[in-house]
Amino acid sequence: MTTEHPSLPDGGETRSPVRLAARELSVGYGNRLIIEGLDLELPAGAFTVVIGPNACGKSTLLRTLARLLAPRGGAALIDGEDLHAQPTRELARRLSVLPQSPVTPEGVTVADLVARGRQPYQRWFRQWGAEDSAAVERALALTGLTDVRDQSVEALSGGQRQRVWIAMTLAQDTDALLLDEPTTYLDLAHQVEVLDLLRRLNRDGGRTVIAVLHDLNQACRYADHLVVMKDGRVVDQGPPDKVMSAETLADVFGLGGVVVPCPVTGAPMVVPDAPA
């Protein structure tokens, strides 16, 4: 399935790249620290992908950078300022987040869900304005959903549904977009569709995009900057061709195999050892 995406000029104003960082960051649940004393600087305006084995803390890191989790120690920074000290509503105008597999409210239409992305700009006494309409139309057009705007979100395919959620975060009109495993539960064609969209949002729109992905080949194919995590620490980071290697594969994922250039893009491609 291919969808025609119009290549729209993205918004009117120029976006300022957002710098996200962690300084001596510790995060945990209950008594257990998942991340301890993490220092990390993510490049502004880049498409960053965080990878690592299960339970390495990559989702925890992303959710902390999106202020969905509060740090136990240290700080998460946005343009050098403590992110958790910002008023959450103002932060929602600079940074949007798509959590992992959000539940779709019953019977909500595409446009209705996307329009909720305008929440951080609204007050109960000023519930809608021309700029809100413009942002929603822009988000629908960028994600190719204008034609299905009046359909129920539940009736859409998994790939379309994920685009609706991304459209909601786009309606938020932020400079940074954080996504927690946005391709989980999608078939390959829809995974590619979502990742292509994210890349376009990064390239054309100048948004800083940070995503947690499971698929190493897709991570290498789409990322400008790869962050490799293990046991709550950042093991390595940099451009995919500098970071991804057979050693990384063995050390971080405990997986034997080779890393070869992808025949289509030239990006590193992981080929695990022959099955035992």
Add this chain to the structure above:
Amino acid sequence: MRTAMPSYPVAGRSVVSAGPLTFVVRRRSAGVFLLLLALTLVAVVLSLGVGSTFVAPVDVVRALAGDGPFTLVVQDLRLPRIVVALAVGTLLGLSGALLQAVSRNPLASPDVIGVSQGAGFAATIVMSTDLGAAWLGPFALLGGLAAATLVFTLSWRYGLAARRFVLCGIAVALATKALTEIFIVGADAIDGQRAQIWLAGSVAGTGYPEARILLIPLVVLLPVLLWAGRAMDTTALDDEVARGLGVRVTNRRLLLGVVGVVLAALAISQAGAVDFVALVAAQLARRLVRAERPPLACSAVAGGLLTVVADLVARTAFAPVQLPVGVLTAVLGGPYLLWLLVRRTP
């Protein structure tokens, strides 16, 4: 600079502006609201006419204007009680909508999560001791609020989780009800019977003093309700999605929940535990409007309508015996609740 009114991007909704205020209105909600309002008006006129003396609707309207032979019957004898029924129903409808939205549970209502039982327990204590009748309302109000506080406290764990809230409420409701039964069994027969009637919920013998106690807080809370109508839109979203949109989820849920509880406790303090109105009104309104959560204004009117109709039937069906209105709402609400449960089973 905004000159023209922007159209809302969602079908069936309009942007309505008045001075500095700009609201988004579901057109279907507006229609349902007006329909329910018209039905309520009809029910009120009908209820004003029916009783030991029948007054034709035309004469009811004349009597309301202070004209004709039925002014005394209509204005002084029947109207006050109907105003109380209307107010009680409105408050309960609002409460049901708020609590159901906050808990994302169509079964949540003040009589399910313990507010009614808390008020009933306090009222029973007043009636089975030497405290005067003047203490009934204040005690019931405090009892309802105390039960709700207990529910909020018990369900609090790193914030207010929607599911936990309802489960803790059911537990508190059952425990409080059991305590009340113990008191009633221990009380002398007449006090026990009074308590039973109060527990069923009745507007018999009430009038403008009660109505004032109900309506003044409603007017005071109006700005909060206007805010709530909008704030409820994010309660249907995942907590994390809502947080990402800059919503302080816990604060919002707590405030909406507290308003819902206070409105219910007020209504119950004046009329007793009128069951099911909150639950049914909010669900009825939600179905009519076809929204993903109960609409606030429509639930309010639906609650008023249901209570006025139930009271009309309760005081006339078995005349001269007057049933407490709560008996009738329970008789109607029980099957509705069952239908709701059966329908929701996949």
